[in-house]
Amino acid sequence: MNIQQECLEGEAKEPQSLRLTNSTTLWNYRLRELAKQRQFLQALTLYRHMLRSGYSPNTFTFPFVFKCCAVFLFPLMGSQLHAHVIRTGCQPDPYIRTSLISMYCKCNLVHNARKVFDEVGPWRNLTISYNALISGYTFNSKILDALVFFCRMREEGLLVDSVTMLGLVSGCTVPAHLGIGMCLHSCCVKFGLDGDSSVENCLLTMYVKCGEVEHARQLFDKMTEKNLITWNAMISGYSQNGLARHVLELYREMKSINMCPDHVTLLGVLSSCANLGAQSIGSEVEGEIEYRGFGSNPFLTNALINMYARCGNLMKARAIFDRTADKSVISWTAMIGGYGIHGHGEIALNLFDEMVKCGIRPDGTAFVSVLSACSHAGLTDEGLKYFDEMETKYGLKPGPEHYSCLVDLLGRAGRLKEAMDLINSMKVKPDGAVWGALLGACKIHKNIELAELAFERVMELEPANIGYYVLLSNLYSDAKNMEGVLKVRVMMRERKLKKEPGCSYVEYRGKVHLFLSGDTSHPQSDDMYKMLDKLESLVKEIHPSAENEGRRNEELLTGMGVHSEKLAIVFGLLNTKPGTEITVMKNLRVCVDCHIFIKLVSKIVNRRIVVRDATRFHHFSDGVCSCRDYW
DNA sequence: TTAGGGTTAG
Numbered sequence: 359m360n361i362q363q364e365c366l367e368g369e370a371k372e373p374q375s376l377r378l379t380n381s382t383t384l385w386n387y388r389l390r391e392l393a394k395q396r397q398f399l400q401a402l403t404l405y406r407h408m409l410r411s412g413y414s415p416n417t418f419t420f421p422f423v424f425k426c427c428a429v430f431l432f433p434l435m436g437s438q439l440h441a442h443v444i445r446t447g448c449q450p451d452p453y454i455r456t457s458l459i460s461m462y463c464k465c466n467l468v469h470n471a472r473k474v475f476d477e478v479g480p481w482r483n484l485t486i487s488y489n490a491l492i493s494g495y496t497f498n499s500k501i502l503d504a505l506v507f508f509c510r511m512r513e514e515g516l517l518v519d520s521v522t523m524l525g526l527v528s529g530c531t532v533p534a535h536l537g538i539g540m541c542l543h544s545c546c547v548k549f550g551l552d553g554d555s556s557v558e559n560c561l562l563t564m565y566v567k568c569g570e571v572e573h574a575r576q577l578f579d580k581m582t583e584k585n586l587i588t589w590n591a592m593i594s595g596y597s598q599n600g601l602a603r604h605v606l607e608l609y610r611e612m613k614s615i616n617m618c619p620d621h622v623t624l625l626g627v628l629s630s631c632a633n634l635g636a637q638s639i640g641s642e643v644e645g646e647i648e649y650r651g652f653g654s655n656p657f658l659t660n661a662l663i664n665m666y667a668r669c670g671n672l673m674k675a676r677a678i679f680d681r682t683a684d685k686s687v688i689s690w691t692a693m694i695g696g697y698g699i700h701g702h703g704e705i706a707l708n709l710f711d712e713m714v715k716c717g718i719r720p721d722g723t724a725f726v727s728v729l730s731a732c733s734h735a736g737l738t739d740e741g742l743k744y745f746d747e748m749e750t751k752y753g754l755k756p757g758p759e760h761y762s763c764l765v766d767l768l769g770r771a772g773r774l775k776e777a778m779d780l781i782n783s784m785k786v787k788p789d790g791a792v793w794g795a796l797l798g799a800c801k802i803h804k805n806i807e808l809a810e811l812a813f814e815r816v817m818e819l820e821p822a823n824i825g826y827y828v829l830l831s832n833l834y835s836d837a838k839n840m841e842g843v844l845k846v847r848v849m850m851r852e853r854k855l856k857k858e859p860g861c862s863y864v865e866y867r868g869k870v871h872l873f874l875s876g877d878t879s880h881p882q883s884d885d886m887y888k889m890l891d892k893l894e895s896l897v898k899e900i901h902p903s904a905e906n907e908g909r910r911n912e913e914l915l916t917g918m919g920v921h922s923e924k925l926a927i928v929f930g931l932l933n934t935k936p937g938t939e940i941t942v943m944k945n946l947r948v949c950v951d952c953h954i955f956i957k958l959v960s961k962i963v964n965r966r967i968v969v970r971d972a973t974r975f976h977h978f979s980d981g982v983c984s985c986r987d988y989w
Numbered sequence: 990t991t992a993g994g995g996t997t998a999g
Contacts, residue, residue: 489990559992590993691996726997
């Protein structure tokens, strides 16, 4: 039986800790305490017990109970109580009406909320009722309605307070509403509410959610009173916008001023560590989690699994995963994805099947992990099977993100025509990633004609994505089509696009040895390339699925070129003693194919090789970099 | 009446 039924049917038991009271006022007092501590379940139980003990709720009781109905999305209970309120004659009270409006809006019944608002009776609507309706409209994505009522409350000469602005600004968290959000920012200044930290935090969040990170940072720097929520909003904002290194910088800054992080901070930091492959910072965060007693927070556990898995420490990720009692679909997805990106397709698929056996229903994201795992391990037919099951077995409609995985899967296997047919048969509009996946496949299989078509399409959708220009340019370059290379470069220049060069470095005897991809300018270059050739042929021999999926792996390993991290590793191998760990720093994320290479080389030479993010590196922002400067 | 959160290929 659920809580709603329990409360309606009066079968709730009074918990020991709630035993008190002999008048409605005392019951109300206790309800308020519980609501303050956000213990809504206990509040509902207490309310039920109050009724069973023969005490009638009064004007002060209802707001707390409506709040509970809003939290637990109990519209049935809410409307029954509403009827009860009308019977008891309390309805005109503005506080009750406000809590009713809020409850209906949280339960997505805006129409009912509006009816309550309009039935004013002898009272007029106060700022709090307007606030409830305004935030209710924005909660239900009706920003224009919210603005209408904002104007109306101004016409009525009512006071606009910080809660009004919070309600309005939180409705502008999509880029399409940025303009409105900026006008509201000016309103906040006009009303003298810009010094209110909750309003400023809300504005900050609005900017980051709209992708206006620099704007958010300006506001952050200007704020005189930064509380934990401010720091979290900025850290999560960087994290959500993929600015992982900014996250780590800000986290360090936060700690330097002795601001204690909470679970929300650590989530943002862990997610960035995962994106950068920054395992050592990630394990520091793990220590912090234990130290602060957040060890059982399921969000953090999932973030830790994801972080270790993405950093290549699958053993550690698996250990955390195994000891997690309540594994959600997110925990499973993180683990499956971890095996997938490191080339363990079979294990990923087994884990997926195990998840289904455990009664966890896969969602769209889980399928993205599964399909990409198939793609990276060359398990083409398995991937097609899972894609098919997505709809037939689980009733999930594939989105463009699934099609892009499938195009990648078919494309890598050389089945370019099937990939093209798949795109043409898509029920949803292909996005940039779908055409990008086809372009990537064309690069591997050197199909210029199809690549040009894919490039044309991808440019209509993502003209500012440098990666696609580089792919096409490299394809032309492989085919010795210098005219093509030039054409792409001119296009990039015209559109003012610059590629931040991927580079890696190793610290050796107090000096930094830095390498770009395909770099031949290092004094030890000859020896390094000889060693690299030898390692590449050994890697091809031992690649996990080399025997049955030989063709794909051959293409994978020969098609990937001389990445900067490969050169840095070889330099480390040539110059350091056997047994010592080789630590390579990289300014960009290590690509999946390189991860496999690093892992296998590590096995061949029996050395621990760590490739980490170069977070201290700031030399590349203008796109200029010379290796010679660092020797 | 109220601001911050985990999993996603290329």
